[in-house]
């Protein structure tokens with residue numbers, strides 16, 4: 001969790017003023033009684049209302065509560081803000097804990113591209129083989145997945161370039177063929193006029 005806290009602080013520092021103001025706004029809307037602290041009750045109420053039910057999970061609240069005093073201050077809520085904005089709100093599909101550091105995901109599900117079936121699990125569940133998933137699943141950690149995604153994205157853009165080149169080639173060839181047809185038509189017309197004379 002410590003690395004997420006550091007990333008969140010760096011992220012917040014670089015936010016435009018409007019977004020910082022928005023983060024403050026979120027905090028005060030969570031803080032129902034206005035005492036500057038977010039209790040678990042206020043936290044779950046706010047997040048369930050927003051349909052972010054996965055985030056309302058007490059395991060995330062406990063992870064956010066750095067000093068374990070049972071409530072969140074603004075700095076701790078910034079971490080929540082960062083987690084939602086960066087799409088890091090991931091929970092182990094097996095034991096349901098919030099994934100703070102390195103985790104593993106099924107590469108087949110990850111690259112399936114339907115956007116719903118990603119399957120990620122914590123190191124403990126993966127190492128202890130405490131999960132059930134489809135046969136032949138190949139698991140990769142999140143760093144490997146990121147570099148693979150980059151490779152695939154680069155490959156895809158190269159293929160796209162290749163198909164553009166192919167298309168322009170085809171257009172040029174079609175234009176050539178058209179020129180030939182026109183030329184032949186001209187010759188034919190000339191021949192026909194000559195015969196008429």
Ligand SMILES: [Zn+2]
Pocket residue numbers: 092093094095096097121122123124125126
């Ligand atoms: Zn787990």
Ligand SMILES: [Zn+2]
Pocket residue numbers: 106107108109110119133134137
């Ligand atoms: Zn899978």
